[in-house]
Amino acid sequence: MTDRDLPVTEDELHAYVDGELPADRRAAVEAWLSAHPDDMARVAKWRALSDAVHARYGEVAAEPIPVRLSLGQIERAGRSWKSIAAAAAIAAFLIGGLAGWWARGASAAAPDPAHTFTTEALEAYKLYVIEVRHPVEVPGSEAAHLVQWLSKRVGYKLQIPDLQPLGLTLVGGRLLPGPRGAAAFFMYEGKSGDRFTLYSTRSDGQDTALRYNVEGPLASLYWAEGDAAYVVSGEADRDRLHKIAETAYAQLERGPTR
Amino acid sequence: MVFDLATRCVAEERGSKTGARAQVVSGFRLGVERAIPALRRYARALTRDVEIADDLVQDTLVRALRSEHLFHGGNVRSWLYTILTNLNRNRLRSLARRPTMALIGDDDAPDMAGPEAGGRDIERALANLVDDQRAALLLVVLEGLTYREVADIQGVPVGTVMSRLARARAQIKAYLDGERPALRRVK
Numbered sequence: 001m002t003d004r005d006l007p008v009t010e011d012e013l014h015a016y017v018d019g020e021l022p023a024d025r026r027a028a029v030e031a032w033l034s035a036h037p038d039d040m041a042r043v044a045k046w047r048a049l050s051d052a053v054h055a056r057y058g059e060v061a062a063e064p065i066p067v068r069l070s071l072g073q074i075e076r077a078g079r080s081w082k083s084i085a086a087a088a089a090i091a092a093f094l095i096g097g098l099a100g101w102w103a104r105g106a107s108a109a110a111p112d113p114a115h116t117f118t119t120e121a122l123e124a125y126k127l128y129v130i131e132v133r134h135p136v137e138v139p140g141s142e143a144a145h146l147v148q149w150l151s152k153r154v155g156y157k158l159q160i161p162d163l164q165p166l167g168l169t170l171v172g173g174r175l176l177p178g179p180r181g182a183a184a185f186f187m188y189e190g191k192s193g194d195r196f197t198l199y200s201t202r203s204d205g206q207d208t209a210l211r212y213n214v215e216g217p218l219a220s221l222y223w224a225e226g227d228a229a230y231v232v233s234g235e236a237d238r239d240r241l242h243k244i245a246e247t248a249y250a251q252l253e254r255g256p257t258r
Numbered sequence: 259m260v261f262d263l264a265t266r267c268v269a270e271e272r273g274s275k276t277g278a279r280a281q282v283v284s285g286f287r288l289g290v291e292r293a294i295p296a297l298r299r300y301a302r303a304l305t306r307d308v309e310i311a312d313d314l315v316q317d318t319l320v321r322a323l324r325s326e327h328l329f330h331g332g333n334v335r336s337w338l339y340t341i342l343t344n345l346n347r348n349r350l351r352s353l354a355r356r357p358t359m360a361l362i363g364d365d366d367a368p369d370m371a372g373p374e375a376g377g378r379d380i381e382r383a384l385a386n387l388v389d390d391q392r393a394a395l396l397l398v399v400l401e402g403l404t405y406r407e408v409a410d411i412q413g414v415p416v417g418t419v420m421s422r423l424a425r426a427r428a429q430i431k432a433y434l435d436g437e438r439p440a441l442r443r444v445k
Contacts, residue, residue, distance in 0.1 A: 010424060011420055011424070014420060014423055014424055014427070015405075015420075018398055018399075018405070018423075020404065020405055042431075045431055046427055049380075049399070049427065049430060049431075050399045052379075052380045053303065053380060053384075053395075053396070053399050053400050054399075054400065056303075056380045056381065057299055057302055057303040057400060058299070058400070060295075060298055060299040060302045060303075061295035061296055061298065061299040062295070063295075063298070065294055065295065065298070066312060068312070068316060069294060069298070069312060069315055069316055069319065071287065071290065071291050071319065071323070074316070074319050074320055074323060075323060077320075152351070155348050155351045156348055226321075227348070
């Protein structure tokens with residue numbers, strides 16, 4: 001009871017209403033309220049607000065759950081997704097060296113996001129990789145700022161893979177217009193000045209296997225997972241690109257953004 | 259060219275066949291299932307739209323089931339609220355990039371009469387809040403979470419949750435007292 005006379009803060013009034021007030025301050029707050037009608041009125045209004053929110057939305061929890069939200073339904077959809085992804089991965093494996101050709105065949109049948117994203121990413125590569133003085137907007141030394149800024153613009157949580165184990169240093173990144181809104185573009189450089197880029201933009205949520213695509217002296221690897229599609233581009237060195245994509249992929253797989 | 263995708267699928271399948279793993283998974287599944295009514299309630303109040311709300315819940319459940327191997331104990335419900343809150347933030351951001359057409363009318367004025375008036379007032383008052391303040395208020399007031407839990411969900415210190423809550427309440431009070439909604443504070 002010694003702190004009974006301590007002035008009560010607004011935070012304590014909120015905590016009192018929300019049942020978060022430490023037990024030893026309860027009596028003090030109640031005494032304060034009976035002596036301060038204005039605060040008493042405020043507390044009453046906050047309680048009325050809680051009641052109104054409950055009255056408006058409380059019964060939603062008692063509504064029957066729609067079929068599409070039943071776990072059985074969601075799991076069935078998930079399983080077919082998994083088997084499609086596995087089948088696609090196996091098909092890509094069997095076709096092997098013809099994967100690039102296979103991707104082209106698929107894009108002829110329907111407008112293929114893989115094709116659109118790959119084209120965009122390669123254009124960006126060609127445009128910026130020759131830049132000596134201004135290849136990026138934000139240098140790799142400001143990686144934390146870069147990832148925060150670009151995540152905000154693309155609308156999902158980006159990560160900048162560490163490709164140091166492959167001898168590649170982050171040059172930096174920039175924002176690009178993508179086929180579906182903003183795209184993030186990261187550039188890496190090897191000791192010999194060879195450059196690779198990682199392009200990422202929002203996808204339609206369909207996960208895919210890795211697709212290799214050659215365009216003259218350049219090549220790219222595309223995949224999509226969760227919200228995002230990724231394209232790694234560089235000189236047409238298939239093994240090198242595959243290593244980069246694999247390293248990036250392993251680091252990017254982190255589940256839901258938290 | 260196999261890439262990790264195929265191996266990952268196989269590994270997940272194998273994992274779920276071992277007994278101990280299966281038990282953890284079913285506890286997890288039960289936790290997710292029990293949270294669905296509360297998630298719908300929170301999403302409905304957050305978006306004030308039945309379809310958008312259930313879409314959010316569906317996306318949340320898909321992600322939760324797909325990444326259950328990332329869940330290492332703790333409170334399943336809090337984890338689901340976190341996913342849903344983040345998905346909604348992403349949704350609002352992508353909306354913000356698109357220009358929207360809105361009717362300019364008396365929509366902003368609180369209703370003074372009618373049996374629905376109270377409910378509609380609350381909807382509009384909530385609509386008038388900044389996203390993070392609305393989420394903090396609803397998680398505490400409607401979902402009954404502690405300040406600490408909300409802080410973890412929003413990824414901010416407890417003090418920030420408290421100031422979001424205080425601002426949300428002040429803003430709603432001003433709105434219901436009939437003031438013209440002030441300029442929305444951005445961030």
